[in-house]
Amino acid sequence: MRKWMLALAVTGALGTTVGAAQANEVAVLDWQQALLETVSAQQSMNQLKNQLGSQQQQVKALGEEVQKLQQRLQSNGDVMSDSERQNVMQQLRQKGGQFQQQRGQLEQKRAQQEQAFLKQARPKLDRAIEQVVKRHNVDVLVDRNSVIYAGDTLDLTQEVTKTFNSLN
Secondary structure (H helix, E strand, C coil), X not given: CHHHHHHHHHHHHHHHHHHHHHHCCEEEECHHHHHHCCHHHHHHHHHHHHHXXXXXXXXXXXXXXXXXXXXXXXXXXXCCCHHHHHHHHHHHHHHHHHHHHHHHHHHHHHHHHHHHHHHHHHHHHHHHHHHHHXXXXXXXXXXXXXXXXXXXXXXXXXXXXXXXXXXX
């Protein structure tokens, strides 16, 4: 009897909690997607491509050289003289090191640019989110990536992007 009363009390408490949750307006937002689809993000990405384009080509060419050296060593390594094999291995180590270093520098520059854009855009994104949340009387806004399922009508991502683009 005591367990039965406890079960009824727990069920009643859960029902009250669920009822309270249903009274709130809940929506979801993929803030990263909203930000990446903005005009300023597209401009920033194009600017970054232009700035790093030649360096990307150099890294790509160096990576291709490393691959060719590896293939040469794999396919002809057993018929090469010791000095020739040592020479190819030395080139491979040298080019491989350059490739790793230049690729790391390129990634570091890209990450710095992305962080600078995010720092500059974050206040504007916050204002856009605030406007959309107020417009829809949202009490709870959840990251879209943290939700297992949400209907399309609950997703405010595109509206946040449009609002962001309309802000000065």
